[in-house]
Structures are given as C-alpha cells and as structure tokens.
Amino acid sequence: MRRGHRPSVAPSSRPRFWGRHAVSAALANPERTVRRVWGTREALASFGTFPSDLPVTFAEVADLGRLVPADAPHQGVVIEVESLEDIWLGDLLDRGANDRRPLLVLDQVTDPHxxxxxxxxxxxxxxxxxxxxxxxxxxxxxxxxxxxxxxxxLVPWTRVVNLARALDEIGEAGFWRIGLTGAANQTLDQAIGTARVALVLGAEGEGMRQNTEAHCDELAKLPISPKVESLNISNAAAIALYAVATRG
Structure with a gap:
C-alpha cells in the first residue's frame, strides 16, 4: 500500500464508487474490474487483503472527500472502476427462458438515485x-x-437504442408486457395472469410515453389511495415485483 500520499483528484473517465456496500459488492463481482482503492486505515482493514496488483492508498477522511461529490457519504473508502460490459437484450432474455422471473423496463428514467x-x-x-x-x-x-x-x-442491466423495438423483442420472447400507469382502468393483480411478466415503468411526473404504452399488452395501476397522486418509481417497482412474486 502507498502511504502518506495525498490522493489524486485528476479528472477520470472511470466511475468512482464509495460507501462500504457498493465497494464490497464491486470487489466481490468477478465481472467488475477495480482499478484503484483509497481509504482510511480503519475502513480498509475491514476489507481484508486486496489483490497484490491493485493500487491501494491510505488517505484521510478529508482527502477522500476530494475524490467524490460534495457531502457524498463515502464511509472511508473510494474505488475507481471500469464500467461493466454491455449485456445484449437477446442474451438477457435467454437467461430466463425456463423460469418466471419478471423483467423491469424503464422508460426514460434518468435520475441515478x-x-x-x-x-x-x-x-x-x-x-x-x-x-x-x-x-x-x-x-x-x-x-x-x-x-x-x-x-x-447483482442485477443484469441491458441498454437498448430503441425501447419500442426492445419491447417487441421482449413480447416475442413470451413476456406479457404490463405498463404501469395511474390512468389504467384495471389494477395490476387483474392484469398479471400466468405468463412471464415484463413490468414497464415511466419516469416520475411524465410517466410512460405514448409510444411505449402502445407496445405494452396491457396497462395497469397500483391500488393506491386517491389521497396520493403517485408513488416514487422505486416504491412502485418494489410493490409491482412483490405482486408478481406472490401471484397464484
């Protein structure tokens, strides 16, 4: 390990991850290439031994703060990584050919959180x-x-050029494509059925685009109280996934 050096803050095209959960998962993923590690002595001690060819630098908390966005909760550790390799949609669909695990499709959801x-x-x-x-x-x-x-x-992530064409391919693979929208006339439990399910969710506020809705087999809504206009997309996704997991 390098000792007593102030971490470099030169711009990098590689993502930097921070926080113990994100860092631990990246280090444990054989598909992820980690290029550099910075951390406090206390934080790095909790990770055990690092590969001998991985540059590891001890750093003070204040110096770590210079490696990440302001006020980012780095928890004493920062890593620089290569982005994961792209996964083709066809390969992803083939992975689930013999099970009923649901697929999530996000229509122009741009917020990283x-x-x-x-x-x-x-x-x-x-x-x-x-x-x-x-x-x-x-x-x-x-x-x-x-x-x-x-x-x-842990979760395969496929990026496509044209979402409408991707939905066509998903349908051809045997998925029942259900678009979630508060304007639907039926609830999700009425639309699920028994086929493999692809849940399609739009961005908060704007919702799904009209062309995306047109490439769904059905539209459905979550049975939430009229006192609440909508749910955060991650909450809606969790509820919809639970409904699919517990269907009869």
Whole structure:
C-alpha cells in the first residue's frame, strides 16, 4: 500500500464508487474490474487483503472527500472502476427462458438515485434484469451504486437504442408486457395472469410515453389511495415485483 500520499483528484473517465456496500459488492463481482482503492486505515482493514496488483492508498477522511461529490457519504473508502460490459437484450432474455422471473423496463428514467433504488428492489425480488434506453438513462456512477447498495453488481442491466423495438423483442420472447400507469382502468393483480411478466415503468411526473404504452399488452395501476397522486418509481417497482412474486 502507498502511504502518506495525498490522493489524486485528476479528472477520470472511470466511475468512482464509495460507501462500504457498493465497494464490497464491486470487489466481490468477478465481472467488475477495480482499478484503484483509497481509504482510511480503519475502513480498509475491514476489507481484508486486496489483490497484490491493485493500487491501494491510505488517505484521510478529508482527502477522500476530494475524490467524490460534495457531502457524498463515502464511509472511508473510494474505488475507481471500469464500467461493466454491455449485456445484449437477446442474451438477457435467454437467461430466463425456463423460469418466471419478471423483467423491469424503464422508460426514460434518468435520475441515478431512482435507477439505483429500482436495481435494489430488482435484486430483492430476484428480477431477471432491467432494460433502459442507452441515451435516456444514467451511466454507472457513485451515486447510482450507492443507491443500489450493491445491487448494481447483482442485477443484469441491458441498454437498448430503441425501447419500442426492445419491447417487441421482449413480447416475442413470451413476456406479457404490463405498463404501469395511474390512468389504467384495471389494477395490476387483474392484469398479471400466468405468463412471464415484463413490468414497464415511466419516469416520475411524465410517466410512460405514448409510444411505449402502445407496445405494452396491457396497462395497469397500483391500488393506491386517491389521497396520493403517485408513488416514487422505486416504491412502485418494489410493490409491482412483490405482486408478481406472490401471484397464484
């Protein structure tokens, strides 16, 4: 380990993750390449032994704060990583060919905290994966990894150029595509059925685009009180995944 050096804050194109859950999960993921580690002596001691070829630098808390966005809760450890390799939609669909795990499709959900929280719900309910557009979804980042609390390393994430075409492919693979919207006439439990399910969720506020709705088999809503206009997308995803997991 390098000792007594002030961490470099030179701009990097690589994502930096922070927080013990996100860092532990990244280090444990054989598909993730970790390039550098910075941390306090106390924090790094909890991770045990690092690979001999991985640069590890002891740093003070204040210096770690210079490596991440202001007020980021780094918990004494920061890593620099390579983004995970892309997963093709066809490969993802083939993975779940013989089970009923649900798929999540996000329509222009751009907030990294929301996408991270959705990944966490997807991991909790063993979803097959999530599908987003490549140009209207956040990249891997420390904020997203922190919100996902390790789930970024567990849940397959496919980025597609055209969401409508992707929904066509998902339907052809045998998924019943259910778009969640408060304007639907039926509730989710009435729409689920027995087929493999792809849950389609739109961004908060704007909801699903009309073209996305047109590529769903059915539209459904969650049975929430009229006192509340809508739910945060991660809460809606968690409730919908639970409904699929517990269907008859």
């Amino acid at each position: 929301n996408v991270g929280a959705v990944l966490r719900s997807a991991a909790a309910f063993d979803a097959l994966g999530i599908v987003t557009q490549d140009r209207h979804a956040p990249p891997e980042s420390g904020a997203l990894a922190r919100a996902a609390s390790g789930a970024l390393e």
